[in-house]
Amino acid sequence: xxxxxxxxxxxxxxxxxxxVLVPFLYVNCSGSSTAGxxxxxxxxxxxxxxxxxxxxxxxxxxxxxxxGPSTNTQxxxxxxxxxxxxxxxxxxxCDGKPGSDSSGCGVSLTAPFANxxxxxxxxxxxxxxxxxxxxxxxxxxxxxxxxxxxxxxxTAYISTNCTTDCGNQSYxxxxxxxxxxxxxxxxxxxxxxNETDWHNAIxxxxxxxxxxxxxxxxxxxxDGAGIAIRNAIAQGSGSWFLTTEFATATGVGxxxxxxxxxxxxxxxxxxxxxxxxxxxxxxSTGPAxxxxxxxxxxxxxxxxxxxxxxxxxxxxxxxxxxxxxxxGVPQWSPLVNPQPANALQAAALQMLPNWQFDEYGNxxxxxxxxxNGDFCNGNLQMESQGSYTPSNTLYYDxxxxxxxxxxxxxxxCPHLIxxxxxx
Numbered sequence: 001x002x003x004x005x006x007x008x009x010x011x012x013x014x015x016x017x018x019x020v021l022v023p024f025l026y027v028n029c030s031g032s033s034t035a036g037x038x039x040x041x042x043x044x045x046x047x048x049x050x051x052x053x054x055x056x057x058x059x060x061x062x063x064x065x066x067x068g069p070s071t072n073t074q075x076x077x078x079x080x081x082x083x084x085x086x087x088x089x090x091x092x093x094c095d096g097k098p099g100s101d102s103s104g105c106g107v108s109l110t111a112p113f114a115n116x117x118x119x120x121x122x123x124x125x126x127x128x129x130x131x132x133x134x135x136x137x138x139x140x141x142x143x144x145x146x147x148x149x150x151x152x153x154x155t156a157y158i159s160t161n162c163t164t165d166c167g168n169q170s171y172x173x174x175x176x177x178x179x180x181x182x183x184x185x186x187x188x189x190x191x192x193x194n195e196t197d198w199h200n201a202i203x204x205x206x207x208x209x210x211x212x213x214x215x216x217x218x219x220x221x222x223d224g225a226g227i228a229i230r231n232a233i234a235q236g237s238g239s240w241f242l243t244t245e246f247a248t249a250t251g252v253g254x255x256x257x258x259x260x261x262x263x264x265x266x267x268x269x270x271x272x273x274x275x276x277x278x279x280x281x282x283x284s285t286g287p288a289x290x291x292x293x294x295x296x297x298x299x300x301x302x303x304x305x306x307x308x309x310x311x312x313x314x315x316x317x318x319x320x321x322x323x324x325x326x327x328g329v330p331q332w333s334p335l336v337n338p339q340p341a342n343a344l345q346a347a348a349l350q351m352l353p354n355w356q357f358d359e360y361g362n363x364x365x366x367x368x369x370x371x372n373g374d375f376c377n378g379n380l381q382m383e384s385q386g387s388y389t390p391s392n393t394l395y396y397d398x399x400x401x402x403x404x405x406x407x408x409x410x411x412x413c414p415h416l417i418x419x420x421x422x423x
Contacts, residue, residue, distance in 0.1 A: 040124040043116045044131045049259070049269050050113040051183060053139050053176075055211070055244055056094040056105040056422040058273065058309075059085040059351040062289035062415045063316075063376040064223045079214065080354075080366055081376070083229065084242055086141050086176070087212030088200035089350045091343050091421045104198035105422070106211055107139055107183070114195040122191055129187040137183050139176040140247035140256050141213045143233065145240050146272070148265040149299060150258045173247075173256065174213030177202060181209060182249065223287060223408070230288065235274040235295045245270025245299060261300040271305070272297040282315040282362070282396065285405040286413035294420050311420040312344040314357075314364045316376065318394060318414070322365060330396055333359045348419040364417060376415045 063081050088094075094105035117125045128134070175181060186202050201208040217225040232240035245268045247256025258268035273294055280290030294309035315330075322332055334356040340346035349357070354367040394414050395406040406413035 037124065037127075039120055040117075040128050043113075043120075043128050044133060046116065048110075048113045048116050049246075049261070050109050050129060050134060051107060051137065051139075051246055051269070052110050053107045053211075053244060053246070053270060054094075054105045054422075055086045055088055055176075055271075056091045057087050057089045057347045057351060058242070058294065058420045059348075060275070060291050060418045060420075061085075062223075062226055062287075062417075063218050064226045064415075065218075065376065079216075081216070081218055082214040083217045083226075084141070084143075085212070085214035085351055086242075086244060087210065087351070089347055089421075090200055091347050092423060094422060106198040106200035108198045109190050109195050111196055117195075122188075125191050126187040129184045129190070135182065135184045136249040137246045137259060138181065138249065138256065139183065139211065140243070140245055140258070140270075141174040141176055141215055142243050142245075142247075143215065143229065143240055144243050144245075144258070144272075146266065146302070147239070149241070149243065149245065149268045149272075150260050150265045174215050175256075176211050176213040176244070177209050183246075226289070227287070230275075230277050233274050235276050235293070238274055241272030241274060241297065241299070243268075243270060243272050243299065267302065268299050270299050272299045280313040280315075280416055280418075282313065282416070283406065283413065285407070287408045289413070290416045291418035291420055296422075308423045309420045310344060310423055311418055312348065312362065314348065314362045314417045314419070315396065316415045316417060317358070317363045317365045317396075318376070319365065321394065330358075330363055331360050332363065332365075334365065335359050343421055344419060347421045348417075351419055352417065 059082075061082055061084075063083075088106045090105070117128055120128070177183070181202070186204075189199065189202055199211070201210045217229055232238050233242055243258075246259045248259065249256060258270070261267045261269050273296055275291045275295070276293040277288040278290055278292045279286065279288055280292070283289070290313040291311050293311065296305045296307045296309065297303065298305050317330060317332055321330075335358070338345075338349055338357045340349055348364075352364065354369070356365040356367070358364065394412050396414055
């Protein structure tokens with residue numbers, strides 16, 4: 001065959017082949033997007049839950065008799081006082097590693113979910129987290145009954161167990177990412193880097209949002225709210241949990257509706273905590289207002305986890321007692337720049353910003369900016385220096401300069417703060 005003829009034949013074959021293949025290539029490419037959307041819909045329909053969360057620090061403050069419920073903490077615009085506070089402070093390097101499992105701290109995507117969306121495009125992955133079934137979730141801190149972790153109404157419970165001013169709906173439930181932040185808002189954060197990385201804060205254009213929040217039941221007369229809460233979440237006898245779970249923005253009552261792991265009211269995605277309450281190292285009598293141990297539960301199963309916790313207690317020295325020369329008042333010298341000696345002390349400094357810490361022992365005092373309004377046991381604790389009489393003097397523990405045993409009936413027992421960390 002002539003060389004020129006050969007070239008013409010080969011050229012015609014090439015053109016013909018290209019024309020034949022183009023429709024197939026087009027169908028294949030156009031089908032890619034359709035397949036991605038279909039796969040995203042399949043992940044949504046599978047019900048695989050995307051998030052997991054673990055806090056590593058919990059603080060309990062026994063303060064009661066503040067001026068609730070309308071203002072909750074009168075004269076305290078910085079939320080100095082609270083009932084429970086939980087967060088992730090990266091104590092004991094509990095931030096997890098790339099690809100780690102539930103041993104990490106903060107919030108992350110679960111491994112099954114990350115695997116399910118592995119082959120999707122970023123836009124399709126984002127669409128999954130922004131789907132109607134997942135879009136309104138936020139990390140929630142609350143107190144809920146074990147029998148109804150989905151719709152648990154903590155305010156209704158507390159109001160039946162103390163006389164008045166037991167709490168406020170606005171303070172009984174906390175979004176751990178702030179009042180209006182939903183997890184779906186940060187899809188790009190979860191899909192940057194390794195998708196199972198743990199985040200103890202969410203980075204935004206305006207700064208980091210720490211995973212931290214607090215709830216307050218600091219009203220009530222004669223420690224009524226405090227007693228009700230401690231009884232409800234006591235290890236061994238309580239039937240409620242302090243919970244860190246995933247709730248929806250549209251819930252029942254004051255609390256968001258918990259995301260159920262099996263469609264029932266008794267199992268949700270997250271963790272529950274119960275506590276052993278004692279007098280603590282600085283009280284020999286009076287109400288059990290300190291936490292000596294924490295028991296952690298997986299709320300998807302209702303079973304205890306293997307996590308261990310350590311706690312340290314701090315007795316609150318009241319403003320009217322600071323530098324007051326009288327029997328029964330502990331020696332007080334606030335540290336100018338506290339340097340933590342261990343992880344528990346480091347956690348206390350982070351959970352109690354601006355509080356004053358004492359160099360002589362485990363005593364703390366509120367920030368100097370808190371100078372008026374209610375304080376723990378009501379106005380008594382805000383009396384000016386030197387105005388005490390024998391009938392209203394607080395009794396600190398005798399081994400630490402105290403003048404006698406306190407009495408719950410007389411309302412002269414000091415309040416305490418407990419800080420616990422996950423080991």
